Amino acid sequence: MTVKRIPDPDASVKFADGAIDTSSTKWVPNEFDQYAVETALRLAEDAKSKKRHAEIVVCSVCPAAQRQHITTFLAMGADRGVVVDADDTALDSQAVAKLIAGVFKKEGADLLVCGKLSQDSEGNEVGQRVAGLLDLPIASFAGGVTWDQGNSAMVVSREVDDGVETKKVPLPSVLTCDLRVVLPSSVKNGITPDDYTYNEGPRLASLRGITMAKRKKVEQLKPADLGVEAGSAVNNNAVTPPPARAAGQIVESVEQLVEKLASEAKVL
Amino acid sequence: MSKVLVVVETDGTTIKNASLPGVTAGAELAKHTGGELHLLVVGSGVGDAANAVGAAGFGAAGVHVADHAELAPFTTEAWTDTVVAAAKALGATALGGTATSTLRDVIPRAAALLDAPLAAEITGVKGNNTFSREMSAGRALADFTLSGSVVCFTARASDFAPAAAGGAAPVSAVDAGTPNKRGAEVVGIETTQSARPALTEASVVVAGGRGMGSGENFAPLETLTDLLGGALGASRAATDAGMVPADLQVGQTGKVVAPELYFAVAISGAIQHLAGMKGSKTIVAINKDPEAPIFQVADYGLVAKWEDTLPQLIEMVKAKKSS
Numbered sequence: 122m123t124v125k126r127i128p129d130p131d132a133s134v135k136f137a138d139g140a141i142d143t144s145s146t147k148w149v150p151n152e153f154d155q156y157a158v159e160t161a162l163r164l165a166e167d168a169k170s171k172k173r174h175a176e177i178v179v180c181s182v183c184p185a186a187q188r189q190h191i192t193t194f195l196a197m198g199a200d201r202g203v204v205v206d207a208d209d210t211a212l213d214s215q216a217v218a219k220l221i222a223g224v225f226k227k228e229g230a231d232l233l234v235c236g237k238l239s240q241d242s243e244g245n246e247v248g249q250r251v252a253g254l255l256d257l258p259i260a261s262f263a264g265g266v267t268w269d270q271g272n273s274a275m276v277v278s279r280e281v282d283d284g285v286e287t288k289k290v291p292l293p294s295v296l297t298c299d300l301r302v303v304l305p306s307s308v309k310n311g312i313t314p315d316d317y318t319y320n321e322g323p324r325l326a327s328l329r330g331i332t333m334a335k336r337k338k339v340e341q342l343k344p345a346d347l348g349v350e351a352g353s354a355v356n357n358n359a360v361t362p363p364p365a366r367a368a369g370q371i372v373e374s375v376e377q378l379v380e381k382l383a384s385e386a387k388v389l
Numbered sequence: 390m391s392k393v394l395v396v397v398e399t400d401g402t403t404i405k406n407a408s409l410p411g412v413t414a415g416a417e418l419a420k421h422t423g424g425e426l427h428l429l430v431v432g433s434g435v436g437d438a439a440n441a442v443g444a445a446g447f448g449a450a451g452v453h454v455a456d457h458a459e460l461a462p463f464t465t466e467a468w469t470d471t472v473v474a475a476a477k478a479l480g481a482t483a484l485g486g487t488a489t490s491t492l493r494d495v496i497p498r499a500a501a502l503l504d505a506p507l508a509a510e511i512t513g514v515k516g517n518n519t520f521s522r523e524m525s526a527g528r529a530l531a532d533f534t535l536s537g538s539v540v541c542f543t544a545r546a547s548d549f550a551p552a553a554a555g556g557a558a559p560v561s562a563v564d565a566g567t568p569n570k571r572g573a574e575v576v577g578i579e580t581t582q583s584a585r586p587a588l589t590e591a592s593v594v595v596a597g598g599r600g601m602g603s604g605e606n607f608a609p610l611e612t613l614t615d616l617l618g619g620a621l622g623a624s625r626a627a628t629d630a631g632m633v634p635a636d637l638q639v640g641q642t643g644k645v646v647a648p649e650l651y652f653a654v655a656i657s658g659a660i661q662h663l664a665g666m667k668g669s670k671t672i673v674a675i676n677k678d679p680e681a682p683i684f685q686v687a688d689y690g691l692v693a694k695w696e697d698t699l700p701q702l703i704e705m706v707k708a709k710k711s712s
């Protein structure tokens with residue numbers, strides 16, 4: 122599974138010289154990747170006996186010195202990490218996807234679980250790109266996943282524009298996780314009883330998990346180790362704050378609201 | 390000469406409305422690059438639909454049809470094979486379309502195979518391969534340029550007017566390549582049935598949040614929605630709780646809407662929600678908490694409980710409509 126570091130989404134965005142100023146940024150794991158690791162854990166574990174049936178490797182493309190977000194996921198329960206040491210802010214999504222594809226191949230993995238979206242750059246593209254580069258099937262925008270162990274396939278409810286599509290993809294394949302994959306009964310692995318209900322949302326790391334995380338292995342690779350020349354074909358000319366909306370007004374009653382909508386805004 | 394290829398989706402008869410903003414974005418890019426706009430119709434048995442697209446033209450120099458049994462139902466695996474084959478066969482210098490769930494699946498995969506950069510969910514075309522888009526839940530605006538022999542884009546529907554029909558364009562078959570589902574199988578599709586306009590196309594959106602309490606309590610919102618001929622929307626909290634279907638979610642992760650009139654009822658106004666609706670022309674917020682952040686973007690705010698306001702609002706709107 123993959124995780125990206127992003128600037129804390131609860132902090133305000135700072136700008137300097139026509140760019141986002143990250144000099145004082147607190148980096149945190151992308152929320153959708155928290156959903157991805159929760160999905161991977163629910164797929165890999167027997168929730169009752171806590172036994173594991175699959176190994177979970179966390180992969181991130183980021184400066185090796187800034188890999189705390191990987192440690193967070195190791196503390197939640199992932200088994201080991203791979204960091205591709207590169208400044209992700211200087212790479213485009215194609216470069217990131219090539220690096221992740223390289224790690225996937227090197228590991229001989231069966232399933233790639235990605236988030237659907239980076240909360241900061243909002244590409245919504247890396248998982249789809251990796252699947253393309255690896256020539257694998259993909260179920261994107263997963264809101265529910267059932268592992269069909271007998272057929273070695275994932276049956277995925279995909280959140281599409283006008284409803285839900287159920288798509289079956291054989292392993293090896295790629296999933297990208299949407300919000301509702303972390304609802305209590307969204308993931309079934311054929312091992313944990315189907316009626317088991319998880320707590321909503323990604324799990325918190327336990328104290329024991331945090332201690333154990335320090336001992337888990339994190340392999341460090343360079344883009345060159347994966348035969349990837351990492352660059353970017355995207356050039357930002359300027360990144361600026363959006364124009365603010367003009368201040369509105371508080372109305373005192375429904376009468377006043379309807380009156381203003383009709384005569385002032387002219388929308389009724 | 391540059392050639393902008395826009396993938397359009399059809400409903401069996403003609404182009405889907407959802408595809409029209411992407412055609413406009415493609416036409417703008419073609420204008421900026423001094424090139425031609427071309428449209429690509431993909432599917433199985435889509436000949437008639439392609440002819441209808443050709444008849445409407447939309448300013449395109451050509452409409453291309455890739456018809457193959459493997460292309461229905463939609464899978465990104467098979468569609469991407471075809472889209473990439475067609476882009477190569479036609480010598481496209483740009484490839485894109487509206488940022489629907491279909492093309493948000495296909496275009497990035499195609500971009501990977503073409504080794505091309507992608508401008509995702511653009512809000513504007515600024516120049517030759519230069520675009521604008523939002524980031525960080527609408528809190529930053531980027532103006533950027535892509536380089537490469539092919540570039541890709543998806544266009545945010547709320548930021549481009551639907552393309553208008555024009556003179557007819559010639560329709561011809563294009564080699565669909567060898568589309569392959571790679572073992573993927575669509576087991577079922579559950580479409581949310583609604584007689585209302587699509588959320589992204591409606592001129593009025595009435596949205597409810599967690600404070601509505603339950604799905605049944607959405608009834609007055611639905612009444613208001615139908616009185617105004619609008620679409621129903623919701624916050625993540627309301628969709629996660631199962632009050633309404635997930636595809637009604639408005640926000641960073643849901644639909645981005647920009648109607649003439651947006652009602653946010655019992656919605657706090659988290660940045661992820663604002664990202665999906667702050668482009669609306671007039672925003673009305675009804676919330677019992679005067680400190681709710683939604684009031685910072687609302688043109689008209691009413692600090693009140695929905696239980697105490699919606700019945701009267703419905704009656705007054707009814708009266709306005711019939712007067």
Ligand SMILES: Cc1cc2nc3c(=O)[nH]c(=O)nc-3n(C[C@H](O)[C@H](O)[C@H](O)COP(=O)(O)OP(=O)(O)OC[C@H]3O[C@@H](n4cnc5c(N)ncnc54)[C@H](O)[C@@H]3O)c2cc1C
Binds near residue numbers: 626639654656658696
């Ligand atoms: C990665 C990520 C992506 C997200 N994407 C989205 C997204 O796309 N869209 C989205 O909406 N959210 C999204 N969210 C969630 C978002 O952060 C908020 O949690 C969510 O929008 C809150 O929904 P809400 O306003 O309905 O609920 P709350 O924040 O709980 O607000 C409920 C509001 O109802 C009011 N209220 C309660 N009772 C009444 C009453 N009787 N009458 C009137 N008012 C009442 C309360 O005062 C309160 O303001 C995302 C979050 C994350 C982490």
Ligand SMILES: Nc1ncnc2c1ncn2[C@@H]1O[C@H](COP(=O)(O)O)[C@@H](O)[C@H]1O
Binds near residue numbers: 180240
């Ligand atoms: N630098 C990165 N390292 C690891 N995974 C990433 C990186 N960038 C993006 N991803 C993954 O790709 C998903 C989609 O990101 P994006 O296409 O950028 O919106 C994220 O949720 C991550 O799982």
